[in-house]
Amino acid sequence: MTKTTSPSWMPQQGRADRHATAAGDPDADVHEWLADWRRQAGMRVDVVPLAGLRGWRQDAETGVLAHQSGRFFRVEGLSVDMPGAAVPRWDQPVLHQPEVGILGLLARHDGDTLRVLVQAKAEPGNQEGHQFAPTVQATRSNWTGVHGGRPVPFLHHFRNPDPRRVLVDVRQSEHGSWFLRKRNRNMVVLTDEDIVPPPGFRWLTIAQLHRLLRHDDLVNMDIRTVLSCLPAELTARAALPGRDAFTAALHRSCQPGWGGRHTTAELLHWISDARSRTEVGADRTALRGQAAWHLGEVSLRHDSGLFFEVIGVDVDAEGREVASWSQPMLRPCGQGVVAFLATRIDGVLHVLAHARVEAGFVDVVELAPTVQCTPATLAYLPAAARPPFLDQVLDAPPERVRFRAILSEEGGRLYRARSSYLIVETDDVDLETGQYRWVSLHQLSELLRHSNYVNVSARSLIACLRGLLDAN
Amino acid sequence: MTKTTSPSWMPQQGRADRHATAAGDPDADVHEWLADWRRQAGMRVDVVPLAGLRGWRQDAETGVLAHQSGRFFRVEGLSVDMPGAAVPRWDQPVLHQPEVGILGLLARHDGDTLRVLVQAKAEPGNQEGHQFAPTVQATRSNWTGVHGGRPVPFLHHFRNPDPRRVLVDVRQSEHGSWFLRKRNRNMVVLTDEDIVPPPGFRWLTIAQLHRLLRHDDLVNMDIRTVLSCLPAELTARAALPGRDAFTAALHRSCQPGWGGRHTTAELLHWISDARSRTEVGADRTALRGQAAWHLGEVSLRHDSGLFFEVIGVDVDAEGREVASWSQPMLRPCGQGVVAFLATRIDGVLHVLAHARVEAGFVDVVELAPTVQCTPATLAYLPAAARPPFLDQVLDAPPERVRFRAILSEEGGRLYRARSSYLIVETDDVDLETGQYRWVSLHQLSELLRHSNYVNVSARSLIACLRGLLDAN
Numbered sequence: 001m002t003k004t005t006s007p008s009w010m011p012q013q014g015r016a017d018r019h020a021t022a023a024g025d026p027d028a029d030v031h032e033w034l035a036d037w038r039r040q041a042g043m044r045v046d047v048v049p050l051a052g053l054r055g056w057r058q059d060a061e062t063g064v065l066a067h068q069s070g071r072f073f074r075v076e077g078l079s080v081d082m083p084g085a086a087v088p089r090w091d092q093p094v095l096h097q098p099e100v101g102i103l104g105l106l107a108r109h110d111g112d113t114l115r116v117l118v119q120a121k122a123e124p125g126n127q128e129g130h131q132f133a134p135t136v137q138a139t140r141s142n143w144t145g146v147h148g149g150r151p152v153p154f155l156h157h158f159r160n161p162d163p164r165r166v167l168v169d170v171r172q173s174e175h176g177s178w179f180l181r182k183r184n185r186n187m188v189v190l191t192d193e194d195i196v197p198p199p200g201f202r203w204l205t206i207a208q209l210h211r212l213l214r215h216d217d218l219v220n221m222d223i224r225t226v227l228s229c230l231p232a233e234l235t236a237r238a239a240l241p242g243r244d245a246f247t248a249a250l251h252r253s254c255q256p257g258w259g260g261r262h263t264t265a266e267l268l269h270w271i272s273d274a275r276s277r278t279e280v281g282a283d284r285t286a287l288r289g290q291a292a293w294h295l296g297e298v299s300l301r302h303d304s305g306l307f308f309e310v311i312g313v314d315v316d317a318e319g320r321e322v323a324s325w326s327q328p329m330l331r332p333c334g335q336g337v338v339a340f341l342a343t344r345i346d347g348v349l350h351v352l353a354h355a356r357v358e359a360g361f362v363d364v365v366e367l368a369p370t371v372q373c374t375p376a377t378l379a380y381l382p383a384a385a386r387p388p389f390l391d392q393v394l395d396a397p398p399e400r401v402r403f404r405a406i407l408s409e410e411g412g413r414l415y416r417a418r419s420s421y422l423i424v425e426t427d428d429v430d431l432e433t434g435q436y437r438w439v440s441l442h443q444l445s446e447l448l449r450h451s452n453y454v455n456v457s458a459r460s461l462i463a464c465l466r467g468l469l470d471a472n
Numbered sequence: 473m474t475k476t477t478s479p480s481w482m483p484q485q486g487r488a489d490r491h492a493t494a495a496g497d498p499d500a501d502v503h504e505w506l507a508d509w510r511r512q513a514g515m516r517v518d519v520v521p522l523a524g525l526r527g528w529r530q531d532a533e534t535g536v537l538a539h540q541s542g543r544f545f546r547v548e549g550l551s552v553d554m555p556g557a558a559v560p561r562w563d564q565p566v567l568h569q570p571e572v573g574i575l576g577l578l579a580r581h582d583g584d585t586l587r588v589l590v591q592a593k594a595e596p597g598n599q600e601g602h603q604f605a606p607t608v609q610a611t612r613s614n615w616t617g618v619h620g621g622r623p624v625p626f627l628h629h630f631r632n633p634d635p636r637r638v639l640v641d642v643r644q645s646e647h648g649s650w651f652l653r654k655r656n657r658n659m660v661v662l663t664d665e666d667i668v669p670p671p672g673f674r675w676l677t678i679a680q681l682h683r684l685l686r687h688d689d690l691v692n693m694d695i696r697t698v699l700s701c702l703p704a705e706l707t708a709r710a711a712l713p714g715r716d717a718f719t720a721a722l723h724r725s726c727q728p729g730w731g732g733r734h735t736t737a738e739l740l741h742w743i744s745d746a747r748s749r750t751e752v753g754a755d756r757t758a759l760r761g762q763a764a765w766h767l768g769e770v771s772l773r774h775d776s777g778l779f780f781e782v783i784g785v786d787v788d789a790e791g792r793e794v795a796s797w798s799q800p801m802l803r804p805c806g807q808g809v810v811a812f813l814a815t816r817i818d819g820v821l822h823v824l825a826h827a828r829v830e831a832g833f834v835d836v837v838e839l840a841p842t843v844q845c846t847p848a849t850l851a852y853l854p855a856a857a858r859p860p861f862l863d864q865v866l867d868a869p870p871e872r873v874r875f876r877a878i879l880s881e882e883g884g885r886l887y888r889a890r891s892s893y894l895i896v897e898t899d900d901v902d903l904e905t906g907q908y909r910w911v912s913l914h915q916l917s918e919l920l921r922h923s924n925y926v927n928v929s930a931r932s933l934i935a936c937l938r939g940l941l942d943a944n
Contacts, residue, residue, distance in 0.1 A: 098751070098753070099751065100747070100748050102748075140751075161741075163734070163738040163741050163742070164735075164738065166737065166738070166741045167737075169740060169741040169744040169745070170740065170744055171744055171747060171748065171835075185744060185748050262635070263636075265638065265639075265921075266635040266636065266638070268641060268642065268921060268922075269633075269635050269638045269641040270635065272641040272642055272643055272657060273641070275572070275643060276572050276574075276643065276657050279570070279571065279612075281570070362834060362835065363643075363834065363923065363924075449737075449740060450740075450922050451835065451924075452835075452923070452924075
């Protein structure tokens, strides 16, 4: 068995220049700060065979991979039944992580401005090393010290906060095609303390974060989902209604006072109906013997070479709770496309939400972007699996594309998982079918106070869309 | 194997007289109507051995009981891990019914009065035969005709309703100690149609239903849970603020305009926190070989004779989609106690909600009554399992008991399951601990728009408490 060293993102010259910004950019120092971290604090990630991964054991009979502590996560099999779906039945590997982590953002009012404490955090799966991350990003195994590492900075702010200072506290799902019922606790907690950021931490305004979102691979998934859970009117408070009709419609969409195409009661009925019409069976199974999946010494992959593979990595890191470890990771085969169609209805911007079924969801259906897929897999799947609005999104004229960036998915479990995030404006309001509804941002915000309503891809896009209120 | 015939509630003289009401009772004709159904339409229920139950097969190896169609429900084993709980680990049988049924109530505005179409429905587990039930009470297996029976009346009103006429549509849990993640879809749909009720159906006002709730075993669990999901202000709209301070505080508690001890954001934070602190493992297992449970020819029971047993029944019924069938049922050993402590805070009535963990919940914790237990089991359990406010409820002076009735749990799966439902007023506001919070009725109503927040026992009590606004 030879070690395969992937092109890692050890300190490299020039990489940071990709994000070089124009002179006079108000965020130039922020870009420079992150670029410094990317240059200084390296993390070496080597792709290694799954078999014999340090600290992990593979069950001889089932092939299930588990950490020797019994904590962190497991790679198991999932047998899925979805009668009536384009693919009504399949087997797949799945990441099973029952414990709930904390994604915590510390916030502070500075006059009318809301500032949040972010960190420059490297993850083994990240495309570009360090990205902007929440103040705290830790699984229970992290903070209970299962790995014997250092304590998690700022965690105490989220463990027993004054309830009146909690702006957000809601458990939200992660990718339901890769994780089985995984949830993270999204929190925003206000502080009055005059915290001087330690190395690797920095205060940013919400407006700054919004602007950073437009750059590829800069703002990580965890901070995007936490941002999306902030009340819409709070993130939009500082923004004046824009000069153009789109920005004005976007601003109205964030204010609870404005109506929507449907009442919230109608949306809740639509979601209940979708959940009740769909029967999903998702049973945990062995990894060995799954149809079309091959568990070898090196990796676990689909016979087509598509969907994803499970690989092993050895990680050497500076500045982490633990300096070196090994773990399995899920590597998606192909870049995703994640897009909302948006339109103005009575002067209020709406996005076309999809009532989407994913096998790993806790409650059958969550609201997803209009389009969420990996185009590379479509050739393999039946024609009915092609998302209805994909061509409309990919062929949109440039002036209708309101947002476009390539963003990274979570880098602690997912290896180089990236998607193209798009918001595409359309004048065609007449697109609703059984599984699609126009919803406003404040309606999504209301749903985001609760679990299981809005999936992680939609949450990222919501953060990006709201961010358009903060003009460059 | 001999058939054991239980005391069934075939047509019997005199039974109905138990609910005879005083002269001048505005609901005398309603009581008489139900009594007539109890006398006329019999249902014969014989307790029979589990082994060899007609239409059911038992897996030789695991002992799991399933219907030969693969539908309806299964009796399986559940292995529960609850680190830190009074009983941190146990095995138990569980009813597994993945399909979601409809509990549908057809409603009609008659001026300011809301009327609902109820049916007199017998269930094999019911104590007294017929009880008032929702317009539609059907599992998917019922309405898709798995049992080859007659179509379900009025079902079409709930299958594709005009979204603007849907007052309630939310999936709610059932008893999490007996069912694994069971949900029913609670619906209230408005109609303009001038429906003349067929035999066995009848229009009642909400006020009438509220008064009927105070009688033992008259209003079934399914209609109670649907009632509780109606917006609080809607059920209380017709009621004038009462003459006494308690009724006035109750009326305010139903109005969203009135404040509460905690903001809704604080309550959501409390619930997220409880869910995140508690790790519950609930794995489906075999029935055979469970510690302390004995699967015999006749029944499946705990060695202590406590908790519950799973029995078999043969049913002969008139007026049902199918005239005769056999099924397993869960028979609780002992009557339950279900109680809210209530108090007035700044003139608004609050109830003391318990963030309760049940192994069969979808999302770890739901809000439950202050006390929910089966006293008979407490002698067997460790002292720490004794509910903290049980004595306060059982020893309350009569004038502080605002509501008391013995109500039946769901009679389609549960055999003679009954609980004493109580609402006990207290002046002691200082009762909150980590797992208990004072909440108002409109806050509960807001949570009841969503799944997984309020358990079935609390929902029943909410319906009873609101019902106190409709004085006799």
